[in-house]
Amino acid sequence: MLSLFLHNGGAASKGQLRCVVARLLSTTATTNAPTTTTTPGSEHFDIIIGGGGLVGTTLAAALAKNDTLADKRVLLLEGAGEFKGFDASGPYQNRVSAINRNSIELFKSIGAWSHIEAARYKPVKQMQVWESNSDALIQFQHDNFASDVACIIENDLILDAVYARVREAANVQILNKARIECVRLPKDTSGSHSELQLQDGRSFSCELLIGADGANSIVRKEMGVDVFSMNYDRMGLVATLELGDDVCDNSVAWQRFLPNGPVALLPLNEKLSSLVWSTTVSQAKHLKDLPPAEFVDALNEAFCRQYARVELADKAVQALNSFFGQQATQNQLQYPPRVCAVKDGSRATFPLGFLHASSYVCSGAALVGDAAHRVHPLAGQGVNLGFSDVRYLVESLAAGAYAGFKLGDKQHLIKYERKCLAKNVPIMLGVHGLHALYSTEFSPVVLLRSLGVQLTQNLPPIKNLFMKGAMG
Ligand SMILES: Cc1cc2nc3c(=O)[nH]c(=O)nc-3n(C[C@H](O)[C@H](O)[C@H](O)COP(=O)(O)OP(=O)(O)OC[C@H]3O[C@@H](n4cnc5c(N)ncnc54)[C@H](O)[C@@H]3O)c2cc1C
Structure with a gap:
């Protein structure tokens, strides 16, 4: 033992x-x-959130904002030191997220959106995704550019906005440098509490412990649920980039699938974009350490270099385009703006992987965000799925509390799990499928994916279906 x-x-x-x-x-x-009691000396809360990242802190703000749950005492435990805040007049940060409409609605509902709006964010009017082995491309825009496809927001600004809401909530307490060392969950529904101990020895108990502690979640481990996970052996290289003078609006997000993984430019303002370049571990390390000028050359080349073509795929794409005629010619490949510099110290790498917990709940505990699921960033879905967990969990807890259920009642928590699985699993499989489909240069696969992309591009109903799923 x-x-x-x-x-x-x-x-x-x-x-x-x-x-x-x-x-x-x-x-x-x-x-x-048989009925365990709380460890003597431990402080009791209704809800404890383990992990104060983007998802855990947003959850704390959403719980505080909900009228039915306003009498619940909530504790937010974060292993790292106190959040230093966000300076909207300072340099742009290298960690940003493409945030969809559903997540923006969540921010509005908890009073965090005005904080973000008053600082800085960049609406994306169009997204262009294209191949390196054929001419296939897809362009997404909403209502003929009338509304945004997504917004690019710095992660620390989101955190700043939701922290501000949590700090003003009388029923939520935040503890920093509070790393959870071990967890004990009730074995059944007999009414016992969830308990945890911090690295510094302090202990707490609660009706419901929510694991928002990321992909290596200690709460998930204690829940003993099966986890399907895989390491992609790829790293995401991020950086803040300066664009050339020829850019006028910079409101397009660009993503090109290269043989080692996708490279994406996300607009930050008229002159700056954020990079997410997914590639092999060795190439990511090499790119991170290149002298700035060589790095910029390698990046510009990645967006325009001619890779080995699959002739059959090119011919099939041309045939499809001539079949769709006028409509297809309106959707010609555009090239992203030229990058002219990389901001000093902005390059950083992150490991990429896939993870899904077989269950998100048990008696006395529930999982949200990366603790329950982790996806490749190629579709910008990870934290958006986490925010949708937040919405479903708060709705379920409020409905349960109203109906007289205990917060940690598994029978009720399962309703939360069902909603999440119905939403998350198809998106996660889709994102993983795209990663797998674009990880090969095998000609028949290139042909099939090129046909699929070009058909979607030319058939607005199918394209709208994809957009609805991915963009909220
Ligand atoms: C390169 C890259 C680009 C991405 N781009 C996008 C994008 O454009 N759009 C999108 O939707 N998603 C994107 N994602 C995914 C997104 O960043 C994650 O899904 C999101 O950050 C997960 O948030 P989280 O709060 O669930 O987990 P985390 O960010 O991992 O936060 C977990 C928190 O828990 C704390 N913690 C951990 N263990 C303990 C413990 N034992 N005790 C106490 N605290 C603990 C940690 O300190 C941390 O603060 C991207 C990911 C990468 C790598």
């Missing part, structure tokens, strides 16, 4: 040893008395 908790190569910290002892004592207590 001890080995179960000593998972850091055998070198247990004091906190881990405390957890082992607490667990052994609690096991004895459980054996003697």
Whole structure:
């Protein structure tokens, strides 16, 4: 049993040893008395959110804003130090997200959107996605450019906006440098509490523990749910880029599928864009360390270089375009603006992978955000799915509280899980499928994907269906 908790190569910290002892004592207590009680000395809350990233903090703000849940005491635990805030007059940050309409609606409902609007964000009017092995391309825009496809917002600005709402909520307490070391969940629905201990030894109990603690979630591990995960052996290289003088509006998001993965430019303002370049681990490290001028050359080349063509795919795309005639010629390939510099110190790499928990709930606990699911950033869906979890969870908890259910009641939490699975699974499979489909230069696959993309481009009803799913 001890080995179960000593998972850091055998070198247990004091906190881990405390957890082992607490667990052994609690096991004895459980054996003697079926209904466990809260550990003496631990402070009790209605809801504890483990993890104050984008999703956990937004959840805290949404719980605080909900009238039915306004009497619940909420604790937000974040392992990192206090959030330093966001300076809208400072340099742009390298971590940004493409935020869809549903997420913007959530921000509006919790009073965070005005904060973002007053700072800075960039609406995207069109998205162009294209191939490197054929002429296939797809362009997305809403209502003939009348409304935005998405908004590009810096992650720290989102955090700043939702933190501001949490700080003014009387029923939510925030603890920073509060890393959860171990968790104990009730074994059944007998009314016992969820308990946790921090690395510094403090302990807490609650009716419902929400794991918003990211892809390596300690809450998910304690829930014992099956997890399907895979490492893509790819890194996402991010950077802030300066564009050439010839740019007038910069409101298009560009993504080109290269043999090693997609490279994307997301607009930040008239002169700056943000880069997300997904590629092999070795190429990402190489690009990150290149001298700035060489890096800029490599990036510009990635957007216009001619890769090995699949002739049959090119011919099929041309045939489809001539079949669709006038409509197809309106959708010609455009090229992104030329990048002229990379901001000092803005290059950083992140590992990419896929993860999905088989279940998002158990008695006394629920998962949200990357703790439950993690996707490739190629479709800009990751945090948007997390925000949709937030919306579903708050709705379910409010409906349950109104109907007299306990917050940690699994029978009720399952309703939350069902809604999430119905929304998340098709999107996650779609994103993973795209990654797999574009990870090969095998001619028949290039032909099929080129035909699929070009058909979608030329058939507005299908294109609108995709947009509805992906853009909220
Ligand atoms: C390169 C890249 C680009 C992306 N672009 C987009 C995009 O355009 N659009 C989009 O929708 N998504 C995008 N994503 C995905 C998005 O960034 C993630 O889905 C999102 O950040 C997940 O947020 P989260 O709060 O669930 O988890 P995390 O951001 O991982 O936050 C978890 C938090 O929990 C804390 N924590 C962890 N363990 C503990 C513990 N034991 N105790 C206490 N606290 C703990 C951490 O400190 C952290 O603050 C992108 C991802 C990458 C890598």
